[in-house]
Amino acid sequence: MTDDMNVSNLIHHELEVPIPDSALSQNPEEFLKDIPDFEDDFTIEKIIQKILTDDKQYDLSKIISAYEFAAKAHEGQVRSSGKPYITHPLAVAYTLLELGMDTDTICAALLHDVVEDTDATLDDLKKRFGQDVALLVDGVTKLSKIPTSTKEEQQAENIRKILLAMSQDIRVMIIKLSDRLHNMRTLKYRPLEKQRNTALETMNIYAPIAHRLGIRAIKEELQDLAFHFLDPYAYSEIENILENKKEEREAFIEIIKSRIAQRFKSEDFSQPPQIDGRVKSIYSIYRKIFINHKNIDEIYDKYAVRIIVTTIAECYNVLGLIHDMFKPLPNRFKDYISTPKNNMYQSLHTTVLGKEGIPFEVQIRTWDMHETAEYGIAAHWKYKEGIQGKDKMEQRLAWVRQVIEAQQTSDDVEEIVRIIKTDLDPEDIVVMTPKGMSVSLPINSTVIDFAYRIHTEIGHKTVGAKVDGRIVPLDYKLQTGQICEIITSKDPEKGPNRAWLNIVQTNEARSKIRSWFKKERRDENIIEGKSQLEREFKRHRINLKEDQYTEFLQDDFKRHNCETLDDFYASIGYGGILLSKIIPRLKDKYEKLYEKDEETSAISLIKPKPNGRSSIVLDQIDDMLIKFAQCCNPLPGDDIIGFITRGYGVSVHTTNCTNYKAALARNIPEELERWVDIQWTDNSDTQLQTSFEVTAIDRVGLVYDISAVLLEARVPIVHSASRVLKNGNALFEATIVISSTEQLKSLFDKLRKIKGVISVERAAI
Numbered sequence: 001m002t003d004d005m006n007v008s009n010l011i012h013h014e015l016e017v018p019i020p021d022s023a024l025s026q027n028p029e030e031f032l033k034d035i036p037d038f039e040d041d042f043t044i045e046k047i048i049q050k051i052l053t054d055d056k057q058y059d060l061s062k063i064i065s066a067y068e069f070a071a072k073a074h075e076g077q078v079r080s081s082g083k084p085y086i087t088h089p090l091a092v093a094y095t096l097l098e099l100g101m102d103t104d105t106i107c108a109a110l111l112h113d114v115v116e117d118t119d120a121t122l123d124d125l126k127k128r129f130g131q132d133v134a135l136l137v138d139g140v141t142k143l144s145k146i147p148t149s150t151k152e153e154q155q156a157e158n159i160r161k162i163l164l165a166m167s168q169d170i171r172v173m174i175i176k177l178s179d180r181l182h183n184m185r186t187l188k189y190r191p192l193e194k195q196r197n198t199a200l201e202t203m204n205i206y207a208p209i210a211h212r213l214g215i216r217a218i219k220e221e222l223q224d225l226a227f228h229f230l231d232p233y234a235y236s237e238i239e240n241i242l243e244n245k246k247e248e249r250e251a252f253i254e255i256i257k258s259r260i261a262q263r264f265k266s267e268d269f270s271q272p273p274q275i276d277g278r279v280k281s282i283y284s285i286y287r288k289i290f291i292n293h294k295n296i297d298e299i300y301d302k303y304a305v306r307i308i309v310t311t312i313a314e315c316y317n318v319l320g321l322i323h324d325m326f327k328p329l330p331n332r333f334k335d336y337i338s339t340p341k342n343n344m345y346q347s348l349h350t351t352v353l354g355k356e357g358i359p360f361e362v363q364i365r366t367w368d369m370h371e372t373a374e375y376g377i378a379a380h381w382k383y384k385e386g387i388q389g390k391d392k393m394e395q396r397l398a399w400v401r402q403v404i405e406a407q408q409t410s411d412d413v414e415e416i417v418r419i420i421k422t423d424l425d426p427e428d429i430v431v432m433t434p435k436g437m438s439v440s441l442p443i444n445s446t447v448i449d450f451a452y453r454i455h456t457e458i459g460h461k462t463v464g465a466k467v468d469g470r471i472v473p474l475d476y477k478l479q480t481g482q483i484c485e486i487i488t489s490k491d492p493e494k495g496p497n498r499a500w501l502n503i504v505q506t507n508e509a510r511s512k513i514r515s516w517f518k519k520e521r522r523d524e525n526i527i528e529g530k531s532q533l534e535r536e537f538k539r540h541r542i543n544l545k546e547d548q549y550t551e552f553l554q555d556d557f558k559r560h561n562c563e564t565l566d567d568f569y570a571s572i573g574y575g576g577i578l579l580s581k582i583i584p585r586l587k588d589k590y591e592k593l594y595e596k597d598e599e600t601s602a603i604s605l606i607k608p609k610p611n612g613r614s615s616i617v618l619d620q621i622d623d624m625l626i627k628f629a630q631c632c633n634p635l636p637g638d639d640i641i642g643f644i645t646r647g648y649g650v651s652v653h654t655t656n657c658t659n660y661k662a663a664l665a666r667n668i669p670e671e672l673e674r675w676v677d678i679q680w681t682d683n684s685d686t687q688l689q690t691s692f693e694v695t696a697i698d699r700v701g702l703v704y705d706i707s708a709v710l711l712e713a714r715v716p717i718v719h720s721a722s723r724v725l726k727n728g729n730a731l732f733e734a735t736i737v738i739s740s741t742e743q744l745k746s747l748f749d750k751l752r753k754i755k756g757v758i759s760v761e762r763a764a765i
Helices: 003-015 021-025 028-032 044-053 060-073 087-099 103-111 122-129 131-144 152-168 170-185 192-212 216-230 232-244 246-264 282-291 312-325 367-382 386-396 398-408 413-424 447-454 456-460 498-502 507-520 522-539 546-552 554-559 565-574 579-593 658-666 702-713 741-752
Strands: 274-279 303-309 327-335 348-353 359-366 428-432 438-442 462-467 470-472 484-488 614-617 626-628 640-644 650-654 675-679 688-697 717-724 729-738 757-763
Touching: 044 060, 044 087, 060 087, 060 103, 060 122, 087 103, 087 170, 103 122, 103 131, 103 170, 122 131, 131 170, 152 170, 170 192, 170 216, 170 367, 192 216, 216 232, 216 282, 216 367, 232 246, 232 282, 246 274, 246 303, 246 312, 246 359, 303 312, 303 367, 312 348, 312 359, 359 367, 438 447, 447 456, 447 462, 447 484, 447 507, 456 462, 456 507, 462 702, 498 507, 498 717, 507 522, 507 565, 522 565, 522 579, 546 554, 546 579, 554 565, 650 658, 650 675, 688 741, 702 717, 702 729, 702 741, 729 741, 741 757
Parallel strands: 303 359, 614 675, 626 650
Antiparallel strands: 274 303, 327 348, 348 359, 428 438, 462 470, 462 484, 640 650, 640 675, 688 729, 688 757, 717 729
16 A cells, blocks of 8 residues: 555544545546645635625725735745745635625735745735735734644644634635635645645634634535545535535425425515525545445435525524425524524524425524525625624634633643644534523533533532533433423532543533642642542553652653643643543653663562462552453452463452462462462552442432532542432442542541432442
8 A cells, every 4th residue: 555545544533434445446646636636726806896886895905005015025936836926815815805804804815925935024915905914914924924734733833823813813814714725726836735634724724714604605515625635535425415416405495496486476575585506525434324324315405495685584584484385304494593503603503304305404583594595704894883782792713712712621632633633623513501592512412511511600509400401411412403401509518529620522521620620629639639649640551759750751741831740640630631542651751761671570478478379569569560350340458369460460359350360269279370369568558540320319418418428528539420220229339539438438438328328339440
């Protein structure tokens, strides 16, 4: 297999979609050559003609002056295609004219590369075209200087700067999207590796941003172009299917439009509705085929009819007419008018079945909704909306600030990239409060996510929840249309549970939980973080003394903005640093720095006892040779037995362990020789994880009462969950960190005193 195909496999792994078998024997360049050439289509004359025929008022002389300045500055420069460089800023400016952007944005588009690629300076632009144009060009230039790379650190910095630029002046991002659109249109002239890296970045970052800004046309074209470069084989296959059925598809859509128009003649509309037909984008079809494992015939909305009317009342009237004319498919109706999407998209969606037996989607919206759907946030400049428009723009940009705030609580670079990518393009569900307020959340969100979306303090004080009147566990995943009621504690000291970090789906909730622990529980975070780090060091046989930690972790201090070891522990404790991300790197570092003979046999550490049997004292064994079995979770105070493993030291079990009892029953001499007596040291301060289950009569406040006992006992909680059993009782499960059986017994005694508790038992982790 060639290096190019290896790159292709990597890209598909990141996109989580398969490569068709036919791809392995094909040359991708054969499929890429069909991408149309956009270089010749844009001239200053075309820009002027567009301005003169547009209803919007522009300062034409200023725009022409900006063009002349850019043309002179770029004189002699050419694109990878061999065309004059000025064709690129002209193309970007034309796209922005189509979006209805203002004069300064058009000027900045024409000038956006002069500071980076020519001798012109920002001062030159400020003197000639004003402060606003200079700031816009500066913003786009700073984004362009970030290297395109798949490295997580560079991606994180890239996305950070994009978000900051968006929060300061959204026009910078709109220019950058138009810039990226033309670069994607002409990407076939770049080297193959550059094509794929740029396409992957476009798919992961720029297309989702266009979606969140509501600019549908740019989003869909970016996705289709990126998809064409990432999987030219699948793109060509779907394109051929659509092309082969083009006449049939167009005829079907025309028949449907004609039927609807005929029915509308007998209705009273303030203005005649506009009826359009469309086909779903190639990438959208691809996602549903390969990711949702569907056949192309199962994609119900690949055909769609859009109906645009004047008022909201007419939208719902049209919906009734459509359902009267065609059979609606169950569970395929969505009301985005009463509950807009996060990018302010509004429309009614319904999927119906025509006489031909072919399902198709109908979208119904007003003209204002249509402008927002097509132009998104750019509609603010397309039509002057006044004070109300400013409020709308602030609402549309609220998610930018939320994402920025969310990544501030994470010290892990890869986590920041994941946070931003998942927040850019979520699939939404809509859940209602008991008072009828609708709350939009990403798919798979839990009741804790719902609580934090309503208000931070409600999230912090959550102790339970009801969905459609029924009590559900906190990790319950909500669905569209459900009514969720959050049960909160009246205790002013109540705060979130660390285990929630493993439950919540939204980065907003995760950020608020981390912020609470970071602010309110530093000492507890240090203890928890140190305990987690030492457990991971022991598990991965990183055998360091505590006084070696600071030197060993020095690079990670800087990487995660920590000044001291306690800061590092605290960041781990509140979840800002994910050990699962850094341990592999630390393991490699340890092996390079501390190369020494660590192959001492576990058997050599066995000390003869007077009775002739062998015994091991745990604190006499190198940490790397000890692991505690998860089948029985031994704790200091348990009667224990050791099993000498091959290559992993001694595995510690309780004498009541089912595995040990099974070995005794088998009575195989070679196996029994590997079981050896071991004992706890008298001064053991070992902290180990153990799990337990509480079975109780289900009632409101049960989870809170259990959590209160755990909080009072000051035991770190690794995980907790609760659910209702078939017999109507409730089961609460938790994994905690504890030092001895005596401490566990004391905790169990307190839990058994809780009202309604039936039993408290240890369980396997």
